[in-house]
Amino acid sequence: MQLFNCRLFELIAIFLGVFNALNDTDFANGVEHEVRLLRKLEKVLPKSFPPADMINRTVLAFVDINQISDVNEKDGYLTIQLWIYCLYMTPSASWNPEDFGNRSQITVPQNTFWMADINVLNALQVKYESFDRQIVDSWGAVAFWASLVTMNVACSFEISLFPFDQHQCDITIGAWIMPQRIYNIRPLGNDEDLDVVHVPLRFYRENDEWDLQRPVHISMKERTWNDGDEDKMDSLIVHLKLKRRHxxxxxxxxxxxxxxxxxxxxxxxxxxxxxxxxxxxxxxxxxxxxxxxxxxxxxxxxxxxxxxxxxxxxxxxxxxxxxxxxxxxxxxxxxxxxxxxxxxxxxxxxxxxxxxxxxxxxxxxxxxxxxxxxxxxxxxxxxxxKQPNGESSGTTTSSKWLSGLKGQKISSSDMSSxxxxxxxxxxxxxxxxxxxxxxxxxxxxxxxxxxxxxxxxxxxxxxxxxxxxxxxx
Incomplete structure (x- = not known):
């Protein structure tokens, strides 16, 4: 009976809270602003293809390294965790925050708007721990994918200098199917004018056995499914250089x-x-x-x-x-x-x-x-x-002594000796x-x-x- 009374009081409290919220003018206005903003974005941001006014038809990818979990030289792979953020810019999705209750961002469920088909291409095994939301900013930035990716990447290890060896492993991130005529991929990094961008390593946790050499470069590369294909797809190459702590x-x-x-x-x-x-x-x-x-x-x-x-x-x-x-x-x-x-x-x-x-x-x-x-x-x-020719007794040898016994009389005591x-x-x-x-x-x-x-x-x-x-x- 006591437990039933506690549950009843909880339900009453929830009902009163919802009733007050519905009667709250600020809350009602906030919901209205969000609904109006969402309807506006749905008109300009398609779900199945890139927006027509996407700036330079470019998707920006930000990559950072969380940690290197394992380097398995015997089986030939590297286990690593990456942070990957992908976004694109479209002016039609921008708005004035003052017109929508000072809202500068809106969060919507994943797959609400268009997502580029960006994946890790050379991984043996991938586990995505994705943030299941999309974020649209007031200045027209659509962050459509954010994920912590744990993967096993195949590497070729040069072990001739063990235990003073160094290895290089490349991680390829790029479009799975969509060619460059649909969209391009560029790294979001230090300087857009640079061909090679550095990984910031803001979240990196050091490994006890391996030292990650700085800086970590990200370069761009084009690829095709077949040699004669005219449709080329963009990809980003993260170059990892590992040195063993010997x-x-x-x-x-x-x-x-x-x-x-x-x-x-x-x-x-x-x-x-x-x-x-x-x-x-x-x-x-x-x-x-x-x-x-x-x-x-x-x-x-x-x-x-x-x-x-x-x-x-x-x-x-x-x-x-x-x-x-x-x-x-x-x-x-x-x-x-x-x-x-x-x-x-x-x-x-x-x-x-x-x-x-x-x-x-x-x-x-x-x-x-x-x-x-x-x-x-x-x-x-x-x-x-016998000391012939004046030789001293100290230099007389036994052989000379025996030869000198000839013609001498020897007593019985000497004979016994x-x-x-x-x-x-x-x-x-x-x-x-x-x-x-x-x-x-x-x-x-x-x-x-x-x-x-x-x-x-x-x-x-x-x-x-x-x-x-x-x-x-």
Whole structure:
């Protein structure tokens, strides 16, 4: 019952308001002025064809950009929102506001008066959020269409300079059927004398990933349905130039790839004895493969425009594969003592001063066997030295000492000393051919290869980086 009473009071209030409005003189006069103005406009503004006195038979189009929602490089389209306003001028539709109750504008439903067939011509998908009214101004301007247009526009993306790439997309707005003999289309912009008009960007909202380059030009172009057609139709081309904001991709993609590439050289620094040499090389290689897959996820699978940074990643992968292969060779050489015998030339190489070129000391020609005393081979007993031609005892070699024993009397104690030296010499020779010494020599040769491959890796890294920088530039 209470709810019924509330509804009843609302209906009574509405009825009283309408009754007062009908009895209000000002309201009644306003309605009368609007009806008279509408009848006047209906006489001079046709519905199905352009007005006869339309100035220069020209429709003016105002275009502004609201925002760039998405740039889908993988599928090849741009999602953008545009504000589009279209109007034409006709003197017969003008009036003196004082004659119609100081009304300078009138709003009527859409399609009340003639509308030009202007559309977005190169969109894959269009959504119009139109203002469903037409506005006529007292100075004869008829704004017949105003809409917020959300569209997907097909674009050809040049991704070779990713992530420092720039793209250009064109949006074509024009007459769908009506040729120039019916009406022309001109951009409403800064200066009518200019062939190219700039988009004002009054309502534009910046995109986080893409920077819209200023100024945005609007140019004019004629088109026909067929090559031999004489009826040409006007169209406006909005030229968009987009530049990628590269900071995110540099930090997330470029820097990690560069660090992985530099870390790959550490495979020749890790000692073989750690057991992590080959596993480290393979891990770095797999990480680079995963990073290369990021490009495939972000960019289109195009063979016409391949990103130059992709060539860098491919070169890095090939280089890391070579590093893995060389690391396997080093490990193989390090443990080759059980299956291979080191040649004489290899021994001479690792024992020569050539090792100093790579920052290594020459390998000793022999390694002391356990329990031996190498001092026995350095010089003979002082009382047995023979110093012919005034040579000093410090420069007498063992061979000269042995040859000088001829014709001398040797005591039993000295004979025992000589026999001990000979036995030590035999042991030393046997040790040089033993498995332990072979392991030592092969390990030293593996260390030499590690150093050589590190130098080769450094040279290749500098070459790849410099080539990538110049190629990118």
């Amino acid at each position: 900071l995110f991709h540099v930090i997330i993609f470029v820097v990690p790839n560069a660090l992985l590439y530099l870390l790959s050289g550490l495979v020749f620094v890790i000692p073989v004895e750690s057991g992590e040499k080959i596993s480290f090389a393979i891990t770095i290689l797999l990480a680079q493969f995963v990073s290369l897959g990021t490009i495939s996820d972000l960019l289109p699978s195009s063979s016409l425009s391949f990103p130059k940074i992709g060539y860098f990643c491919e070169a890095a992968i090939c280089h890391m594969t070579l590093d893995t292969f060389l690391a396997i060779i080093v490990v193989k050489c390090h443990f080759a003592h059980g299956t291979h015998r080191m040649g004489v030339r290899t021994r001479r190489l690792i024992s020569s001063n050539f090792m100093k070129v790579f920052g290594l000391l020459p390998c000793p020609k022999k390694k002391s066997f356990p329990g031996s005393d190498e001092s026995h081979f350095k010089e003979p007993p002082r009382h047995l030295e 000589v026999q001990e030296k000979l036995r030590n010499a035999v042991k030393q020779i046997e040790f040089l051919e033993s498995e332990e010494n072979a392991e030592y020599l092969w390990a030293y040769f593996g260390k030499f290869l590690d150093r050589v491959f590190l130098y080769v890796h450094t040279v290749l890294t500098v070459f790849v980086i410099l080539f990538s920088l110049f190629y990118q530039a």
